[in-house]
């Protein structure tokens with residue numbers, strides 16, 4: 161199924177008068193306060209977030225997985241689903257594939273489909289955390305960090321194959337996340353595991369095309385519960401430096417121990433020109449993969465405040481690759497992703513409202529109260545009319561969830577794909 165612009169336009173008609181009144185009121189206020197509302201709306205419209213192919217089906221936990229009816233059963237259908245998100249939100253202009261979950265069979269067909277829906281292929285994700293059927297060597301005891309050379313070579317080769325697939329699709333980056341680690345003290349020689357990993361990453365890096373980037377993702381625990389080889393941003397940063405200029409750290413919001421100051425990590429990495437990618441999600445305890453903004457929206461805003469500062473002041477840092485990395489059990493995955501996209505845009509818009517000049521003056525004057533006021537004034541502003549405006553300007557829906565329900569999208573997907581569908585992947 162496809163949503164066409166006329167359907168969205170006619171749904172927008174009913175909401176337009178209310179939107180216009182809200183927008184005019186807010187825009188007036190913000191312009192009076194010295195903001196350039198036009199440029200904020202433009203920045204929001206340009207902020208595109210990749211959808212991971214594995215978030216389009218209902219995820220699960222190790223205790224069970226409850227399929228969501230009408231889930232996409234193959235890559236073409238996953239692209240169709242991202243096309244639906246893009247039509248409604250105009251902020252999901254890319255898809256991120258995980259190999260081997262998403263190996264294309266018909267490259268031209270897949271590329272054509274993506275292009276017709278206005279989508280590009282974002283970072284390619286390799287997978288050396290699962291054994292594939294019939295595999296000669298197992299990742300049971302690690303991949304790039306393994307003490308077994310044959311296993312390491314197989315894992316390097318897999319990453320090279322992922323680059324080759326990405327090249328055919330027009331992707332420009334490879335994300336490496338390793339599950340490698342240990343469950344029990346004494347199981348691993350930490351130094352050897354790190355050295356093996358560094359050596360393998362350098363070999364993968366050597367195969368990276370000139371115009372590609374390598375993103376190195378870190379995670380403190382899970383699936384290993386005693387140690388993880390690339391456990392934190394420092395380890396990732398060190399490995400990226402050991403690889404070279406095209407290698408960067410990737411921050412996944414869920415991959416931190418509770419209460420970690422992620423905005424400070426972001427600031428440090430951008431100062432050093434080494435923040436490459438971002439995975440959005442939310443969590444209460446660990447890597448819970450919950451809807452973005454559903455648990456700690458203020459923390460998300462503070463992270464965006466650091467990102468906006470970096471984007472404006474750190475030309476040494478490249479444009480970032482944004483992706484949602486959340487997949488859960490209980491919601492319609494497409495509605496969940498719409499909520500995440502909205503939360504990301506909201507945090508970004510609020511961060512754009514922070515008066516950076518005044519903040520710097522207040523910091524210099526040690527006016528701690530004013531510093532907080534400046535941040536919280538921005539945070540407390542209801543910016544949703546700005547998001548709506550950015551969507552309308554590009555043909556998106558004023559109310560994407562409302563439109564999704566009004567157009568009976570899920571019902572139509574179930575009709576087309578059936579009830580007992582299982583998305584490939586996680």
Ligand code: LRH
Nearest residue numbers: 214285337377412447485
């Ligand atoms: C690991 C992770 C990583 C994987 C994805 C499926 O927790 O965040 O990015 O590729 O989940």
Ligand code: MN
Nearest residue numbers: 377412439485
């Ligand atoms: Mn991730």
Ligand code: MN
Nearest residue numbers: 412414447485
């Ligand atoms: Mn994760």
